[in-house]
Amino acid sequence: MPEILDFDYVILGAGPSGLTFAHRLLDEGEPSFVVIEAEEEAGGLCRSVAVDGAPLDIGGGHFLDVKNARVTDFLFRFLPEDQWNRYSRITRIRMGGFDDIDYPFESHIYQLPEEEQAAVLDSVARAGCVTGAPEPSRFSDWIRWKLGDRIAEIYMLPYNWKIWSMDLDDLGAYWLHKLPDVSYEQTLQSCREKRPAGTVPAHGTFLYPKAFGYGEVWRRMGEQLGDRLCLNTKVTSVDVETRTVNDKFRGKRIINTIPWPLWWELAALPGDVAEAAGRLRHTSIDVDYVGRNETSDAHWIYIPDEDVPHHRLLCRNNFIAGARGGWTETNSARSGPSGKWRHHNTFAYPLNTIAKPDDIELVLTWARSQEIYGLGRWGEWEYMNSDVAVAHALDLAGELLSRKLEAP
Ligand SMILES: Cc1cc2nc3c(=O)[nH]c(=O)nc-3n(C[C@H](O)[C@H](O)[C@H](O)COP(=O)(O)OP(=O)(O)OC[C@H]3O[C@@H](n4cnc5c(N)ncnc54)[C@H](O)[C@@H]3O)c2cc1C
Known part of the structure; x- marks a missing residue:
């Protein structure tokens, strides 16, 4: 029997949600936690790699919304404000046959x-x-x-x-x-x-790091967790009764940011909860590198034309200094053969199916009764951006820290 390690919090997944929750615990002087992450690097869908000499966001085009100062101030601790470029959003729609x-x-x-x-x-x-x-x-x-x-x-x-x-x-x-x-x-x-009339949404403003891509802020957050972050460690089992993960990490509370449908195989769930979790649906997307510069000044272009497989083209030459080309996002069901570089994201978008609100509520209510808390894009099954994931993680950490843990 492997040695069991005890923590107040076991956090599943080191994307923006899990990382933010972990740092908020540290901020409040709560060091008893571990973050378990399947991949070799922290950041989840928000990771970046270098392709053809410049950053590429492997989960699709990622930009930081500036609307929530609590979130940006939190993130500036890891990647200071002067290390981000600020852009007024330029986006276009490319229709077959029209400009x-x-x-x-x-x-x-x-x-x-x-x-x-x-x-x-x-x-x-x-x-x-x-x-x-x-x-x-x-x-x-x-x-x-x-x-x-x-x-x-x-x-x-x-x-x-x-x-x-x-x-x-x-x-x-x-x-x-x-x-x-x-x-x-x-x-x-x-x-x-021949000009927009009525209320045109203000040009959104977004931030993108000056170097290393969107993944840099999350990579730094992961690095600062030291050995509290276990990379290359896939969650393969959860004993719900004892809240023990992989027969090794036991938590008084579990924070779940990984997709609930995976729990089918990880844990023995009550029948109605297992069924509801199994009904939650998602899509997968492929991100493909494109080496050619667009003549457009757009940061990205939406493409409804059904003859083109991808639905969005990111023009990184317009938001990363010195970069050329960009990347496309394609639903994996429509993808053709891979070109020079591709990253497949199995869990990309949680789907807002008709049954979803009831199903996720049932799962989350049951989970809370077991001191297991769903958080983030997959834990809450919500189509949320990373700034919202950060805000939710700050809020949940605040809520849980204000409620004393039961003695084991
Ligand atoms: C195409 C696209 C474009 C987007 N654009 C933007 C944007 O412009 N701006 C923005 O702010 N947000 C954007 N988002 C949303 C953003 O990616 C999410 O809000 C954010 O990643 C959510 O963080 P999370 O931690 O909840 O989930 P994730 O980032 O998905 O993190 C979950 C983590 O759990 C890990 N995990 C999964 N299964 C296991 C397992 N069995 N064991 C251990 N670990 C596991 C994963 O490896 C991952 O690291 C976009 C998303 C997509 C798909």
């Missing part, structure tokens, strides 16, 4: 050819949310209801079909509510005046 148009699509209809503008306007006037039709619950009906048939058909549905590569009607519409309304009057005015 690239600015993002968001709905605000730049006037950049389409005139006959296409007329078709879009006509369908916006008949969109369900404009005419007062009842709000549908299925994804594709909801997109048509919200944006009209034409925007749905030439942009939103093909793009979503490419990125998710599944029956879109298995997705719920509950996560789409932040999409702005498209107003017929404003779209018409915009087409007449």
Whole structure:
């Protein structure tokens, strides 16, 4: 029998969520924890490598949102503010047969050819949310209801079909509510005046490291954990009753940032929990290096055209000094043979299926009753960016540290 090591916290996964949780424990003088990570480097989906002499983000294009100062201040401790470049986001949509148009699509209809503008306007006037039709619950009906048939058909549905590569009607519409309304009057005015009308979302600002890629901040966070971070250590079993991982690491609490469906094989779960965890769905994406520079000044380009396998092209020559080329993101179900360099991300996007809200709630409620806490993109099964993962980790650590641990 191997020796059992006891900790207050056993943290599964060293992506942004697990790393932030661990550092918050250290900040609060709580040294009794271990982080278990399958890969040879910390950072999860946010890791970077060097390809063709410049950084490439292996989990797709990664940029740090600046909206949450608590998060940026926390990350600047590891990669100081002067080591990041600050950009005003330039993004475009590449449609087959048209010139690239600015993002968001709905605000730049006037950049389409005139006959296409007329078709879009006509369908916006008949969109369900404009005419007062009842709000549908299925994804594709909801997109048509919200944006009209034409925007749905030439942009939103093909793009979503490419990125998710599944029956879109298995997705719920509950996560789409932040999409702005498209107003017929404003779209018409915009087409007449040939400029965006109404409320155009402010140019987002993002940060990207001056050197080494987005992965650098997480790599440094991992390095500073010293031997509390166990790399190259895959979680292969969890004894839920004793909260013992791999028959070796026993925690008073477990923080789970790894995908719940993996728990099928790792642990004996109650039947309803196992079923709910097994219903959670995800997509995989391939990230492929492209050596050619785009002539566009965009940081990245969305590609709804179904004849092109990838759905997004990252132009790293426009956000990494001295770099050339960039990389593409392709749903693995659509990927062709690999070119010069490819990274496959098995767990890329948690899917917002119709059943997901109930399923994840059931899993998380059961887990909490066992002092096991789901955290982050996979632990909460939420389509969240790394800044949100950091915020959730800071919050959960705060909550748990304020609740005293039971004596063993
Ligand atoms: C294409 C794409 C683009 C994105 N763009 C952005 C962006 O521009 N800006 C942004 O902020 N965010 C972006 N994100 C989101 C960002 O990647 C996530 O928010 C972030 O990585 C979540 O961190 P996490 O720690 O919760 O999960 P992850 O980063 O997935 O970390 C989970 C960790 O668990 C480990 N693990 C899994 N299974 C096991 C096991 N059995 N044993 C041990 N360890 C295991 C993994 O190796 C990984 O290190 C993007 C994501 C994708 C896919």
